């Protein structure tokens with residue numbers, strides 16, 4: 001089987017890595033890929049939102065299966081385009097991808113189907129005064145979200161009313177998010193721990209992969225700016241069996257059934273971004289694809305052939321799939337460029353990769369890297385994710401392993417968080433104080 005993976009970040013490297021272990025795969029292409037992916041797949045220089053060129057490539061090379069990493073091509077309708085040309089592709093169609101690409105749609109959908117989420121109101125850019133009046137009646141913190149895709153930056157948590165009023169002007173008058181901010185959601189602030197659960201669905205049934213936690217803030221102790229994600233670990237002990245059952249019955253099942261009911265049958269990976277509140281799990285957001293960097297810890301824990309999972313999502317019958325989540329722990333630390341998440345430096349040579357590659361239980365997932373004259377250089381904000389695998393419940397050992405690998409890698413301006421996985425340790429210690 002010939003497989004095409006669309007995208008070029010750490011998530012796509014993890015997908016290509018897992019796909020390369022499948023017995024049924026003879027060749028993998030990745031567009032546009034990165035320097036790490038180039039070691040296990042053939043790189044295709046097509047951007048992930050250039051749908052027509054991707055289609056042409058897939059038809060010419062007789063691609064048997066395409067896997068889409070990022071949200072943009074999904075929201076532009078890559079699945080609809082490939083399917084109408086007789087190609088097999090993993091992911092939701094455009095109208096189902098709207099669960100991520102329109103927060104207004106997602107919130108109204110959740111309300112209609114009774115899916116637990118923060119209380120909210122929606123406003124359009126010609127309702128500035130109405131939005132401000134609504135804010136005056138709320139007690140901070142107040143959460144303001146752009147409706148459309150904003151590269152993970154469209155959410156502002158306002159600590160006071162004044163900041164919230166200013167934020168309305170930034171979205172509606174200054175148009176900092178362009179057309180993505182022409183509609184907004186204003187919602188209640190939820191307190192609790194965040195977690196990500198991936199459901200792979202055929203539109204009727206689903207399976208869940210290991211629940212993960214993502215570290216979104218740039219600095220230790222969840223300080224600093226929001227980023228695309230500075231690290232992750234799985235399986236998070238914060239989601240126990242009972243909580244997972246609640247997430248399945250109160251959130252995932254009604255979402256999949258509701259989308260089908262709306263004529264937007266969702267196939268692919270439904271990413272549930274959750275807040276575990278004292279009133280139970282609530283949805284912060286849905287994404288229509290795998291998360292980054294959660295994929296870098298979730299896929300190494302999947303025992304089985306991932307191609308079977310993709311095919312069952314596309315063709316149906318996912319409920320009959322026998323799959324196993326390994327009894328292990330995984331932790332991923334993202335190494336970022338100086339300046340990230342703002343403007344960042346690039347073209348810095350990365351040292352130490354060869355030594356780390358030889359380390360046991362360590363996997364390197366490249367994100368923003370390129371190869372020039374035999375050297376690996378930085379080319380993005382998030383550069384590399386270092387993932388370590390360790391024993392069941394042994395987060396202490398796995399964290400040690402990951403940082404011993406991280407310390408061997410160097411490039412100018414490199415920064416990373418030093419506390420990835422600590423939340424799992426703290427949680428387990430609080431639960432079993434004697435250990």
Ligand code: AMP
Nearest residue numbers: 118143155187188189190216273284285
């Ligand atoms: P989203 O893109 O909607 O997941 O939001 C990005 C981040 O903002 C989330 O990962 C949370 O950390 C935070 N966030 C979003 N909505 C809320 C909320 N209602 N209450 C508290 N934090 C939130």
Ligand code: GLY
Nearest residue numbers: 214229291292293
């Ligand atoms: N890790 C957050 C995301 O993929 O959206």
